Amino acid sequence: QVQLKESGPGLVQPSRTLSLTCTVSGFSLTSYGVSWVRQPPGKGLEWIAAIWSGGSTDYNSALKSRLSISRDTSKSQVLLKMNSLQTEDTAMYFCARGGYFDFWGPGTMVTVSS
Amino acid sequence: DVVMTQTPPSLSVAIGQSVSISCKSSQSLVYSDGKTYLHWLLQSPGQSPKLLIYQVSNLGSGVPDRFSGTGSQKDFTLKISRVEAEDLGVYYCVQATHFPYTFGAGTKLELK
Numbered sequence: 001q002v003q004l005k006e007s008g009p010g011l012v013q014p015s016r017t018l019s020l021t022c023t024v025s026g027f028s029l030t031s032y033g034v035s036w037v038r039q040p041p042g043k044g045l046e047w048i049a050a051i052w053s054g055g056s057t058d059y060n061s062a063l064k065s066r067l068s069i070s071r072d073t074s075k076s077q078v079l080l081k082m083n084s085l086q087t088e089d090t091a092m093y094f095c096a097r098g099g100y101f102d103f104w105g106p107g108t109m110v111t112v113s114s
Numbered sequence: 115d116v117v118m119t120q121t122p123p124s125l126s127v128a129i130g131q132s133v134s135i136s137c138k139s140s141q142s143l144v145y146s147d148g149k150t151y152l153h154w155l156l157q158s159p160g161q162s163p164k165l166l167i168y169q170v171s172n173l174g175s176g177v178p179d180r181f182s183g184t185g186s187q188k189d190f191t192l193k194i195s196r197v198e199a200e201d202l203g204v205y206y207c208v209q210a211t212h213f214p215y216t217f218g219a220g221t222k223l224e225l226k
Binding site: 035037044045046047050058059060061062094096099100101102103104105106107 | 115151153155157162163164165168174175206208210213214215216217218219220
């Protein structure tokens with residue numbers, strides 16, 4: 001069955017770079033895209049970036065200068081990097097399948113604090 | 115960016131009642147292929163969001179037909195007939211027609 005699972009460091013210091021991994025199973029990254037979405041504590045959802053089945057990428061324009069999304073199809077993994085982290089980047093980070101958001105991972109909490 | 119305005123922000127309902135949630139976009143959500151990429155998600159407490167309806171009116175896999183979606187262009191509605199306890203949580207609309215994709219602020223459905 002289709003599954004996605006996020007992994008990350010949990011705690012990141014301000015100004016450092018965040019690296020997150022989404023590991024998928026039950027589908028191929030060459031057939032479906034993957035989006036990253038985040039949710040600050042007690043707040044709503046924000047789309048961050050996506051990588052599509054052909055390898056092209058799209059970013060939230062408000063965050064684009066700080067983001068990089070890539071994939072390793074041999075490992076069924078999508079990687080998200082975000083630099084210059086600030087406290088307002090503290091959030092639950094989810095990966096979801098494609099632009100239909102039909103399957104989601106459980107999320108990984110990222111706290112930005114010194 | 116496309117602004118998605120959801121109303122009401124919260125709803126208090128009794129089990130068995132029917133409710134509607136509105137989602138309005140600042141631009142038409144009709145894509146160049148003629149399709150409208152407006153979806154509805156439910157985030158139950160402590161859970162990841164779950165897809166309920168895609169492309170305005172198509173039920174997601176395993177979603178009961180108590181849920182229905184209607185609308186076009188910039189004005190969309192999610193209706194829940196005969197609310198059940200498992201329907202409680204926060205409902206979000208999301209547009210995937212224009213980049214960046216954007217979500218509504220959410221509608222919290224609570225028990226009366």
